[in-house]
Amino acid sequence: MAEPLLTELSARELAQKIAKREIRAVDATRAFLEQIDTYDRTLHAFNEIYNDAAIAQADAVDHSLDRGENLGVLAGVPIALKDNLCTLFGHTTCSSKMLQNFCSPYDATVVTKLKAAGAIFVGKTNLDEFAMGSSTENSAFGPTHNPWNTQCVPGGSSGGSAAAVAGRLCAAALGSDTGGSIRQPAALCGIVGLKPTYGLVSRYGLVAFASSLDQIGPMTRDVRDAALMLNVIAGPDAKDSTSWPQPPPDYLRDLEKPPEKIRIGLPKEFFGDGLAAEVSNAVHAAVDFFRNHGAEIVQVSLPHTRYGIAAYYVIAPAEASSNLARYDGVHYGHRTPHASDLFDLYAASRAEGFGPEVQRRIMLGTYALSSGYYDAYYLRAQKVRQLIKDDFDGAFEKCDVIISPTTPDVAFKLGAKSSDPLAMYLCDVFTVTCNIAGIPGMSVPCGFSSTGLPIGMQMLGPVFSESNLLRLARFYELAHDWRTRKPAIAPSS
């Protein structure tokens, strides 16, 4: 049997082989950079690629290993970062004209942790501007394409990271998830995406979209890599007041142990109208698999799910309108050359620097927080938020894990929903409640459509139940071969 391509190895396998010096970090890095060189003009997964810096980093790893030094658990593993994570190297653009030339003077906490673990940074990935979108079409630098069908979107907002992982342009990536931005593109690109419990991963250095919903999480080709990445990035951070103060467990430790006596809840609200039959069938097949392996399947109800999108599109834009107020052209970022007074400077810089979706959400959020409307919108949305949390609390008394589709349908064509923001918002219908409740959620590949596009199932658990979710997903994954399928991407011409 021929030696598998370096780019086909999982992050965990790469890390182990590099640590054992069976392969050189430089060779692994070069292999992924070659993939990027071959395919990224087609996919446009990356905003910025660090060829020389990545090779230099990998070289340093090899030299350290040569000297017999002990390095971190990701030593030599080529990683991609969503371009809304602040890095001392390169630019941090959020795929916005506003921050096109912005260089961060500091590293996000997750970046510091990845560096300490020895990860190699091959580049920063495309996203919907400021993470606002579900298709990565709202990027100021052009859309990312789905590796399984380049006419289709990769999902969003972490579409660049999803496409890069699925297309073997990096071993693993980080994304951020405010309403589904890790899980939805993971489902549409056929990879694993985990949104951790709110507070498990420090948000310090993640450019804020909606602070009470944002979480950083791993996007990987298999579940074990997600556990590995989570081990590196999770944990308390004094710089983030919302980070959970307790140290997290080792997510790899019991990962391969088969789960026992699992109760799986199926929320009827997630299997109703608008769900594509192929998606429904694939998810039900996965549920059958668990049933056949001893899981108890229970029906649960999350009655306030139908208010989830409405509450989300009040809370998230409200917070965003405030978080994005700082981009005003005064201290940094895009500044209009045409201003005649201070008001003009603000208005024109922001009108020129922000794309239409960002402007739409800033206006929605500003309206929702305005005097006289606050109670009717923001306060009411917060009440719905509590009801949704209560729904999950009630459901998790009856089950350990909830399984649902991640998305109503497989990847759609580029442009198909661009002119209809509401249709685009409905892509998040199954994912937003997880952020609203602050619970962990994961998307795991569970099949393919007749058109060859990936399908993802969503697994939700109570807060800090990541170990359990990962173990269950790993058990499922090892019994299926979805992760071994590989998209055939036409090389860039």
Added chain:
Amino acid sequence: MPQPEYKVLIGMEIHVQLATASKMFTGAANGFNEDPNTQVDGVVLGLPGVLPVINRRAVEMAIMVGAALGCAIAAETKWDRKSYYYPDLPKNYQISQYDQPLCGAGTVMMPLPNGETKAVRIRRAHLEEDAGKLLHESGQSASLVDLNRAGTPLLEIVTEPDFSCPEEARLFGEELRQICRYLCVSQGIMQQGHMRFEPNINLHIFEDGKAYKTAITEVKNLNSFRSVERACEYEIQRQLTEFLTDRSAALQAGKSTRGWDDDKGCTTLQRSKEEAHDYRYFPDPDLVPLHVSQDWINRIKTQIPELPMARFQRYMQMELTRKEAAALLEDKAVADLFDMAVEIKQLPKRIANLMLGPAAKTANALTSERGTSVLISDLGVQASQYAKLAGMMEDGTVSASAAVTIFESLCSSTETDPMVAAEKLGLLQIRDTGATQAWVDAALANNPQAIADYKNNPKKKQASLGFLRGAVMKLSHGKADPKMVGELLEQTLEKLG
């Protein structure tokens, strides 16, 4: 036009910058008088991705002030964003506290000049972050931004409208500054903007058995006690005049904010009610609500020293004058030194005289010489030295005038013992009866005319006694005890028959 009867209502909003080592929500230094934009970090600059973290010390200082003002400290408090666009506010929102302030309602007693005390109700006190500063340099087409002040912890204290005249408003400001100084939460240097005042003023005017309330005006950003008093006085007259000339305007206008022009001595309209900002307050999702345990409050309360008001009452019981007590209380270090000296020697009046006499004089001279403030407590004279010197005055070891000379030598020489200094300077009074009698005898022998006057001329009796006393003191080179000299002189004169 005859002036109607009216009542003045003034409430105060006071911003106090807390003298923490670092800023309200980040570790950047909370420094003053530094080069522009050097006391900053990513959080102060509002860079993408940064997050605020509460400064524990700022919360403790705020609790201390709140407790000193009699405020109820909230068991749970939260943080809100107040949105407005301005170049000195990098995030374009200020982190403040909207509906759950750290310190709730309370009452504080304030001394009045007539010797009475007045209860002032505090509505609330909350923590927030300060903004930076815009510098408009003349001849420049652009403005410059200095963010050194941005993020400084600010305690905003709001009173009920309990002040019935401008003087009371000013006195409260002064009292609050004293409290903040005693708590070491602020140096209270007005010129550096450590405290800023915003009085709210309106009138209840009584006419034809009816009461008319004028619209409230808030005068923004006053940074001296004098301007507080002047601005309030101006506003009272302005509102009264407006009531008399255009009654409906005076009564129906909503609350407005006005600016104070210190040179012209008048206020000008800044913003009417219609132009009021919509600050779009909402809870800051980057910060978690803060739980304040009773245990924590109790521990903080143990750090609260005796406050100026209580000390004032204590000093009055020591039979100091109001003026003396106030002068000693001006700076906590001076009052502390006084208390320590009194503890060693129970001679408050003599110690106060030393501190407010020769010590104050020396401190003032050094202040003008050096150009920076030198306090009585900075002179290097210890409480034990004040106590000993006061004791030497009390028991007649040295005269009052000698004590001044001794004090000066304690400041200027390496000598630390007042007794040794007195000996070196030859200022100890000689109370040896034999020696004094010898000087008396010698003085009488040299001045027969004075003896004759004393004996025979009742009109000159006292004058000649004084002359002879002077002659004795001269012979003793000033060291004789004047009391003993007087006694011996009279006895000897009587014996001369």
